[in-house]
Amino acid sequence: MEPEEKKRSKPSVRKRADEIKKFRCKNLIAVIENPEDIKNIGTVIRNVNALGVESVYVVDPRKALPEDWQDIRERKSLMKTSVSAVKWTFVKRFDSTQDCIDHLKKRGFTSVVTSPHVKGKTNVYLHEGDYTQHAKLAVWFGNEKRGISKLAVENCETCVAIPMFGMIESLNLGTSSGITLYEVTKQRREYQSKYKRSGKKRKRNKPLPTVMPREAEA
Secondary structure (H helix, E strand, O other): OOOOOOOOOHHHHHHHHHHHHOOOEEEEEEEEEOOOOHHHHHHHHHHHHHHOEEEEEEEOOOOOOOOOHHHHHOOHHHHHHOOOHHHHOEEEEEOOHHHHHHHHHHOOOEEEEEOOOOOOOEEEEHHHOOOOOOOOEEEEEOEOOOEOOHHHHHOOOEEEEOOOOOOOOOOOHHHHHHHHHHHHHHHHHHHHHHEEEEOEEEEOOOOOOOOOOOOOOO
């Protein structure tokens, strides 16, 4: 009995990689701060890959992940929970929040964090935010139980909240990252379709596509 899905050949993998390249959101990083469950890391990586986010950074003081990206790619637990997305997604780990902040600032990234209202910070609901203002953007997601750290909040530009209307106003890490990154990538894909960013904003002569074409029906 043949398997339902056959492994793609190398030419078909290269073809798919070429097709999706133009849809990826350049200089967009998802940061997971001190996750407790490695399964949640895999879920976020799956969301990141599916939505076209460029990279994942993991603040991992417990050192649950290997240092080297190639070793991370071969971690069986991540392969399973990410549905193999970890093979196609760059993941970098950090020992501390401060190390990650320093790395991002050195490379010119602006950070926003997912968090309820924080006094003294700029607070927006997800759909009200503009995620195209900065060429380089890092979106932070906090610990499953404690949320985002005070240090990360202090070093962010904006706190982003997902509007919720139930008795329980909380979402798990996989769901919140998927919802948030969908809105962020949608805005940034539309922006990079129209404009180039090389020093200053320049309009493209021909807009890039923002949606993959549907495959022809058999």
